[in-house]
Amino acid sequence: MSTEPEDLLAIARRAVDMARRGEEVEAYVVRTRETDVEVFGGEVESLSVAGIEGVGIRIIADHRQGYAWAGSLDPEVIAETVGEARDNAGFGEPDEWYGLATPADVLVVDPPDLDLWNDSLSSVATDEKVRIALDLDAATRAADPRVRGVESAGYGDGMLESAIANSNGVASLSRRTVASAYAVAMAGDNSETQTGYGITAGRSVEDLDFGVVTRDAVERAVRLLGAKQAKGRRIPVVFDPLVTRSVLGVLSSALNGEAALKGRSLFLGREGEQVAAPFVRIVDDPTDPRALGASTHDSEGVPTRRNGLIVDGKLRGFLQNVYTGRRTGLGTSGSAVRGGFKSTPGVGVRAMRLEPGTKSPEELLAIFPEALFVQSVSGLHSGTNPISGDFSVGAEGLMVRGGAFAEPVREVTIASTLQRMLLDVVEVGSDLTFLPGSTAGVTLLINEMTMSGA
């Protein structure tokens, strides 16, 4: 486990050296070390300390592509994986646009200077991590007499390193650390339960704000006590930053160049058109060190950059990887992403955000005489569709009247279409919040959605 990160690049290069004449070979090598503590009822429920290693090999020959992966960095296994990828390439159909990143792709922009690795994490004792989770559990339980229990509290961190090398001479090494802690509070007596979630995240333990976790978890659970199904109607809706973050995640699928190329985006053919309210700006900026998804390079070894997606309400364009960039003639935007070493690079965001406005969340609440404040949504995967744009999700939160929270609401749905919602944005809050994942949170006010309920 004491191997230096440079070794990963050496491992990747050794795999690439197995390329045969006429083959392009890419090796993606990953190593992570993770600690995960979960606490329940004042006791450590589980403590897991583990490392994961793996390799993914992509081979392109005669315009055909094959892929193979293995959860091991054993040289014999890697050699076997190269053989499997080679064999698999024979079964794909040819496509002239297949190819790996070239030095020309890499030279377009300089990689951002980012320090995403906080070595202090490696010196935090496991006992201290356990203590953090235990303290969060205790503090959450003690914060308010209406909190009946803590469904779970936990701490997790990871030290993640990855290397990419290919036979065109492109090579990159990325490393980053992440640490986070959370708690889920349960409020109410035996006749009713409401839950609330709080989270904090950063590059190491010193970045974490445990007070925020307890405050959010408790406040979110307690303020829902007594929640009832509201009567259905059309109503202005205010999204909590955690909700906006999730909605951006759905929207990101529609801004993906692969989806556009294959006719699977609601934005198909709409470049340059007004798709959102004129002040809406959406960017993906992995060069911003505040974003937990920040990265110097993408998953094909290409330097990342700030990409405007929707500017002044107009659709600027789609994100591209090497393949979609070649086929469209637009070039890669440094937006290749992978779901780990087990898959080929797709296209996606790493640090997407709605550019914040100037008004505070409190000011947003006061814009309409009545609105629904949505604290959390459910069923995002089953009720939203980035191709048709249909959007219908379960919601809980509070009614807002005269700028102040009124009665809590549960068991309602809110529905519209993604197309409509973008045009219906009234105001973006000033409270940009960086959270784990590839999208950032911010309070958002939508002019009108259909609330279904009683």
Added chain:
Amino acid sequence: MLDQDVLERTLQRALQHGGDFAEVFAEDRRTTSAVLDDAKVEEMVSGRDRGAGIRVVRGDTTGFAHTADLSENGLRSAAEAAASAAHGSAGTTNTVSLAPVEAARPHDVVVLPETVDKRRKVELLARADAAARAEGNSITSVTASYADSRRRILVANSDGLLTGDDQVRTRFMVQCVATGDTGMQTGFEAPGRTVGFELFDQFKPEDIAREAARRATVLLDAVPAPSGRIPVVLKRGAGGVLFHEACGHGLEADLVKKDASVFAGRVGQQVASPLVTLVDDGTYAREWGTYAIDDEGAPARRNLLIENGVLTDYMWDLVRARKEGRASSGNGRRETYQHLPMVRMTNTFLLQGESDPDDIIRDVDYGIYCVQLGGGQVNTATGDFVFGVTEAYLIEHGKITAPIRAAQLIGNGPEVLSMIDAVGNDFDTWAGTCGKSGQGVPVSSGQPTMRIREMTVGGTAA
């Protein structure tokens, strides 16, 4: 996969600092998949994962570590890491002697996918693509994928258990996009079974593709879904997800014991309409959630959860069951050796009733008829759950009329279960992936055609 004496020494090492229980879970998984998109086979992917997870339980605490190194040294390091995570103190010298147990197989796999030429797997994709596109010019995008996996597992624990399983699964998926004047709509169909290549004797790629294409095309004419509380009829197979979300998760003992389920403390009570008899059956031959043993070595079982509306029992894993002094119900599962097991469903379904499915629809004056659901989510502590419909129609004056656009339905578990007022005499199942605490496992759900007297439909129609 591993020698018995190595396992015994590893378990002894795991308990060297004390502990009530230790376990080695080893896994060797090989997968093959192929994707066709944009009218061509994009790639074939093969993968291999092999390793072991070791846990040590001491009181309420579980220490866990995993390794991809299956040598005795690799296992020893993981055992020591798990032992120190469990924070033992008193060194006891436990002797572990293992007694191998052969688990009964729920069914035989006929054609191991690894014996099938990759060429034949790829051909299925082209057949699906052609069939989907033949459904009409409105089909503008077809994605087809094939996936098989073979997962060999071994479980050895300090109770002396030594057992294993060989799990083969095959799945085929087609997604179509149809484009019309109203924009784009999608259709999806994805049968999966715990079988080998014989999956395609039961499901032809052309049929799967046509179904996905039909679904997308139908939705082009869809009207906005209703908004509000109305009767909901779920076609056989489609609605199993409702039980998975409305009560399945709430009957998982880990959540129950944390007081994070609305069904906690309700065994013996009426929690659903008397028409509801619900089972979770890991032995159901060939189904997507079936296995011989769970990921803690307990044989799969058919567990009765709700009988005529009365809650009979929860689902259990080993750790939760030991604390209660009872046996596991065979529901301890994990995604891979890198994960800790927890209570999970297998194949969860509602037993048949007596109503004619046509009558169930005919008795509705205004409501919706759901043919396919797209998954759901539940907060077990509050009981509130949602599920999305991906193919549904209006019911007007007892007749199925216009298709409606995708929408979410929302309800509260115990309340919705009590409002089931008709259960049909037909039956079908549905394969999916269930996610819990970041782990995905294959499950199926099933039911006869059934009706909920009233449920909130989250559309946009006035």
